[in-house]
Amino acid sequence: MSVALEIRNLHVSVENKPILKGVNLTVRQGEVHALMGPNGSGKSTLAYTLMGHPEYEVTAGQIIFDGHDLLEMEADERSKLGMFLAFQYPVAIPGVTLANFIRQSINAHRKAKNEHDSGMPIPEFRRFLKEKMDMLDMDHNFAGRYLNDGFSGGEKKRAEILQMAALEPRIAVLDETDSGLDIDALRIVSEGVNRLYGPDLGVLVITHYQRILNYIKPQHVHIMLNGQIAESGGPDMALHLEEHGYDWLREKQGESAE
Ligand code: ADP
Numbered sequence: 001m002s003v004a005l006e007i008r009n010l011h012v013s014v015e016n017k018p019i020l021k022g023v024n025l026t027v028r029q030g031e032v033h034a035l036m037g038p039n040g041s042g043k044s045t046l047a048y049t050l051m052g053h054p055e056y057e058v059t060a061g062q063i064i065f066d067g068h069d070l071l072e073m074e075a076d077e078r079s080k081l082g083m084f085l086a087f088q089y090p091v092a093i094p095g096v097t098l099a100n101f102i103r104q105s106i107n108a109h110r111k112a113k114n115e116h117d118s119g120m121p122i123p124e125f126r127r128f129l130k131e132k133m134d135m136l137d138m139d140h141n142f143a144g145r146y147l148n149d150g151f152s153g154g155e156k157k158r159a160e161i162l163q164m165a166a167l168e169p170r171i172a173v174l175d176e177t178d179s180g181l182d183i184d185a186l187r188i189v190s191e192g193v194n195r196l197y198g199p200d201l202g203v204l205v206i207t208h209y210q211r212i213l214n215y216i217k218p219q220h221v222h223i224m225l226n227g228q229i230a231e232s233g234g235p236d237m238a239l240h241l242e243e244h245g246y247d248w249l250r251e252k253q254g255e256s257a258e
């Protein structure tokens, strides 16, 4: 059965200030959604809330993943159920290679499914990781680097996409929280998503870059404005945005508020 991430009437406050004001969004396996919107509209707040960041207080609404209440789950439980959140492990871990880190994550998932599992044998893991790296057109040496230790923005993205490829999630949420992301990093994320995408993977890409839509072809585009999804549409929404920016939406929202 197809799995879904369902965000229902989500209200979130930061330091008692309401930021998200009733967000509704469902992402199913096999779908690619882009969430866009101007700076300050609440996109990263949604991403941090999905990650369970303690500063982001859910004051109303629900987040359901595969029928489970996501807000009641620890980050590792979310991951084991097949939800992948980029930036879940943003810290550098000196002494732990990317390959080791990925192997530990895979083994934790296996153990969650079967407590007697003794982990993926190392030769099998090596083959598995190489296949994933080949699919993503990555240099095999990359997995031998210490995780996020001195990684450039582009390399962090590459590491993230490789983790995603290896964990084979059912729903992945990728947030371009870092406004300093260059076009190269954007391209890496986009190509990775395009290569990994299939009927078993649902993706929510959160970005304020309209140009990401030149690389990823989502079936659904949502625009966040003032903590709500102001508009949802198909791929042609991207063209509209490119031409008209966000002002038309502000005007529309202003009109309906009067
Ligand atoms: P976006 O990602 O769409 O640019 P954000 O979710 O980062 O928007 O921000 C939405 C609003 O929430 C902004 O007004 C921002 O100032 C506020 N905000 C977000 N995170 C915090 C925080 N940790 N502390 C205080 N205010 C925050």
Ligand code: MG
Binding pocket: 043, 044, 045, 176, 177
């Ligand atoms: Mg942001």
